[in-house]
Every structure is written in structure tokens, then in C-alpha cells.
Amino acid sequence: MHxxxxxxxxxxxxxxxxxxLERHGAPRVLTRAWFNGVxxxxxxxxxxxxxxxxxxxxEESVRAVLWDLPAPLDRVDEVVDxxxxxxxxxxxxxxxxxxxxxxxxxGHAVSAFxxxxxxxxxxxxxxxxxxxxxxxxxxxxxxxxxKPHPEAYAGAATRLGAAPTDLTMVAVHPWxxxxxxxxxxxxxxxxRHHQPWPTSFSRPDIRVRDxxxxxxxxxxxS
Amino acid sequence: MHxxxxxxxxxxxxxxxxxxLERHGAPRVLTRAWFNGVxxxxxxxxxxxxxxxxxxxxEESVRAVLWDLPAPLDRVDEVVDxxxxxxxxxxxxxxxxxxxxxxxxxGHAVSAFxxxxxxxxxxxxxxxxxxxxxxxxxxxxxxxxxKPHPEAYAGAATRLGAAPTDLTMVAVHPWxxxxxxxxxxxxxxxxRHHQPWPTSFSRPDIRVRDxxxxxxxxxxxS
Numbered sequence: 001m002h003x004x005x006x007x008x009x010x011x012x013x014x015x016x017x018x019x020x021l022e023r024h025g026a027p028r029v030l031t032r033a034w035f036n037g038v039x040x041x042x043x044x045x046x047x048x049x050x051x052x053x054x055x056x057x058x059e060e061s062v063r064a065v066l067w068d069l070p071a072p073l074d075r076v077d078e079v080v081d082x083x084x085x086x087x088x089x090x091x092x093x094x095x096x097x098x099x100x101x102x103x104x105x106x107g108h109a110v111s112a113f114x115x116x117x118x119x120x121x122x123x124x125x126x127x128x129x130x131x132x133x134x135x136x137x138x139x140x141x142x143x144x145x146x147k148p149h150p151e152a153y154a155g156a157a158t159r160l161g162a163a164p165t166d167l168t169m170v171a172v173h174p175w176x177x178x179x180x181x182x183x184x185x186x187x188x189x190x191x192r193h194h195q196p197w198p199t200s201f202s203r204p205d206i207r208v209r210d211x212x213x214x215x216x217x218x219x220x221x222s
Numbered sequence: 223m224h225x226x227x228x229x230x231x232x233x234x235x236x237x238x239x240x241x242x243l244e245r246h247g248a249p250r251v252l253t254r255a256w257f258n259g260v261x262x263x264x265x266x267x268x269x270x271x272x273x274x275x276x277x278x279x280x281e282e283s284v285r286a287v288l289w290d291l292p293a294p295l296d297r298v299d300e301v302v303d304x305x306x307x308x309x310x311x312x313x314x315x316x317x318x319x320x321x322x323x324x325x326x327x328x329g330h331a332v333s334a335f336x337x338x339x340x341x342x343x344x345x346x347x348x349x350x351x352x353x354x355x356x357x358x359x360x361x362x363x364x365x366x367x368x369k370p371h372p373e374a375y376a377g378a379a380t381r382l383g384a385a386p387t388d389l390t391m392v393a394v395h396p397w398x399x400x401x402x403x404x405x406x407x408x409x410x411x412x413x414r415h416h417q418p419w420p421t422s423f424s425r426p427d428i429r430v431r432d433x434x435x436x437x438x439x440x441x442x443x444s
Contacts, residue, residue, distance in 0.1 A: 027251055028292075029251060029252060030255075032287060033255040036258035036259045040261045040262045041397060041422065043269060044397035044400070045423075047269060047370055047401065048370065048401065048404055052422045057422055060422060064420065065254060068251075175263060175266035175267075179270065193289065198286065200278055201263075201267075
């Protein structure tokens with residue numbers, strides 16, 4: 001099988017962003033407002049076919065959530081710089097490296113497809129020691145639409161030289177799996193926190209706890 | 223002139239949502255994560271032409287942000303019900319009723335156009351005592367795309383019987399004004415918190431503090 005991994009939050013652990021916010025006196029739960037804001041704006045601009053690079057919206061969203069606090073912080077520029085530096089050096093979740101190694105060792109193809117930059121994704125995989133197992137790292141940066149725009153998935157399938165039905169999108173985000181599914185991909189949901197599936201989105205084909213469980217499940221089924 | 227007012231957060235004050243979260247032991251800053259999450263999902267599904275009613279995504283987003291807390295809350299269903307009840311009875315910002323009255327008294331047409339339901343928007347205007355001044359309340363509910371999808375604005379202009387260039391979209395959200403501007407509307411940004419304009423979005427034509435300042439500015443200019 002050919003697995004296509006989402007990157008932000010699916011592979012990377014955003015907890016250090018919360019740590020950075022907390023160091024500066026901001027609540028760590030702002031991380032979710034920040035990340036939802038990045039996606040909100042990337043999707044809004046994808047509706048206009050004008051989506052800019054992820055890091056640009058990421059920085060603007062940090063600024064916006066800090067501005068929104070009941071008690072404004074001093075030295076906002078410093079906090080923004082710190083959060084952006086942390087974003088560029090996030091770790092992966094504990095299941096990521098063993099999961100990717102198991103999938104590759106079992107003979108499956110593993111690629112990555114991100115709304116972020118391909119360079120950031122490659123750096124993340126390097127730091128986790130699994131860059132070799134993920135030879136193809138695709139980004140939406142080359143277009144002007146982000147996932148879950150249908151053209152993003154169609155473009156990724158073309159670049160991977162595969163029919164959508166031969167690809168399995170792997171992600172923690174319902175909006176990503178919904179979009180991939182509608183574009184013809186098979187879909188696997190990593191549900192690390194045992195969340196309820198939001199009923200507005202089409203259901204994933206597979207639901208597993210994490211990448212090591214995905215590898216184990218696929219191995220049993222093949 | 224013909225002003226088209228966004229509703230959620232542009233007219234309504236979301237602070238009571240924060241109060242409700244706080245009553246249940248959740249941080250009030252979750253309000254931003256919740257609202258950004260609603261928009262994220264509405265926009266994602268608009269990319270698929272599958273956007274469901276606002277209240278459906280609003281409820282799913284409350285559940286998601288509560289699930290995401292480091293320390294899970296007891297009685298999540300109760301919190302969700304409480305937040306949804308508060309969402310249905312929000313007040314408007316202090317500038318809203320006097321601003322709308324001034325615009326209408328000066329002979330301008332005032333309409334509303336919301337990603338929420340038309341009924342919720344009408345109720346909000348009723349509670350604020352300005353329903354009479356806003357005879358046309360439009361919602362995206364009739365379609366399967368939310369603002370800022372280009373078709374949402376085009377559809378609103380058609381229903382208002384006006385050319386987009388004869389309409390001025392009024393909102394607090396850059397993504398809404400960006401979309402309206404690209405669809406040919408004139409745009410007025412209500413910047414109640416003196417925020418920096420995010421550079422990824424096309425700039426609004428007018429920037430004012432709130433609706434009373436908009437009415438005063440327009441009156442001076444006419």
C-alpha cells in the first residue's frame with residue numbers, strides 16, 4: 001500500500017508551542033486558537049485561490065491570538081519570534097518514527113503531503129531519523145490552494161504517479177480525511193486522544209490510535 | 223449607500239461564551255479556539271460544497287475544544303448545552319444599535335448577511351431593537367457554501383437586487399472583507415481592538431473603530 005502522511009500535528013507534536021506561550025505569560029491553550037486560525041485563513045484564501053505559504057499565516061495568527069488576549073502581553077514581537085522558532089524545531093510524536101519504520105519495513109510506500117513547506121517537513125523527518133523511509137515529501141506550496149481543496153489531492157496523486165484509490169491519506173484532522181476521501185483516496189484517522197468523530201465530515205475508512213497501531217493493523221490485514 | 227453587515231462577532235458580542243466556559247471551569251480564551259474551529263470547518267466543507275448549518279459546526283467545535291483541554295472536564299454534554307444556549311441569546315456590542323439607527327436615519331439601506339442562520343440574526347437584531355432598520359437578513363444557509371466563497375457574495379448581491387459595487391460589506395473579520403472585496407463589494411473594517419491588518423488579505427476600503435464611527439464617517443463624507 002502507499003500511505004500519504006499529513007505532517008502538522010499528525011507527525012509533529014505542537015506541545016512545545018504551548019510551552020513557548022506559557023514562558024511568555026500567555027495561556028498554553030492558545031495553541032489551539034492559533035492553529036485553528038492558521039487553517040481558517042488558509043482555507044478562506046484557498047476559496048479565493050490565493051493561499052500564501054503556511055509560515056506567513058502562522059506568524060499572522062500568533063499575532064492575532066496574542067492581540068485577542070484580555071490582558072495584552074508586552075513585547076509581542078519577541079513572543080512571535082519565539083513561537084516561530086519553536087514551530088521550526090518541533091519534535092514528532094513518540095509513535096511516529098517506529099510507525100514509519102514498521103510500514104516501510106513491511107514494504108509499503110510512505111510519502112508526506114503537507115499544507116506547510118516541504119523543507120519544514122523534510123527537516124522534521126530528518127530530526128526524527130526517518131527521512132530515508134519517506135522519499136517523497138509534497139507540499140501545497142507549489143499551488144495556490146491548500147488541502148482540503150479537491151485540486152490539492154488530485155495534484156498530489158499526479159505527482160506521486162498513483163491513482164487516488166491506490167493512496168491512503170493518514171491524518172489526525174477530520175477536514176483532511178474528508179477532503180482526501182471525496183478526492184478518491186482511502187483514509188486512515190489517527191485518533192491519539194479518543195475523540196468523537198465530528199458528524200459533519202465523511203467518515204474515515206480506518207480508525208487507529210497512532211502510526212504504530214496503523215502499522216500493526218495493516219500488517220495483520222495483509 | 224447600501225451597507226451589508228456581517229453578524230457573528232461583527233454585531234454580536236461573544237464575551238458571554240467565555241463566561242459560560244469559565245462557569246464550567248474551562249478557560250475563557252477557549253472562545254477563540256472554538257470560533258476559529260467553526261470557521262475552519264465551515265470553510266473546509268465550503269471547499270467541498272458541503273457546508274452544513276452554522277449551529278451544527280458550532281456544537282461540534284465546542285465538543286472538540288473541550289476534548290482538547292489538558293485536564294478533561296466532567297459533564298461535557300452539559301457544558302456544550304450551556305454554550306449553545308448562550309450562543310442563542312448573545313447581546314450586541316454597545317455601538318451596534320446606535321450605529322445602525324444613525325445609518326438608517328441618514329437614508330442608507332442596511333442589510334445583514336451571515337454564515338449563521340437568518341433566524342438567529344433576526345432574533346439578535348430584535349433583542350437589540352433594530353430589526354426594523356434591517357429589513358433584509360440573508361444567510362448562506364440556502365446554499366452549500368459559506369462566506370468567503372465567491373458564490374456566497376454573488377448570491378447575496380442578486381438577492382439584494384444590487385450590483386456588488388453598490389454594496390459595502392461591513393465586518394470585523396479580514397477573511398470576510400477580503401472575500402467581499404474580491405467579489406466586487408466595497409469593504410468597511412470594524413476594528414474595535416486596534417489590531418494590525420493581516421497582510422495576507424487584501425486591504426479594506428474603509429477602516430473605522432465601530433458602527434457609530436462608520437455612521438459618523440459616512441455622514442461627513444456625503
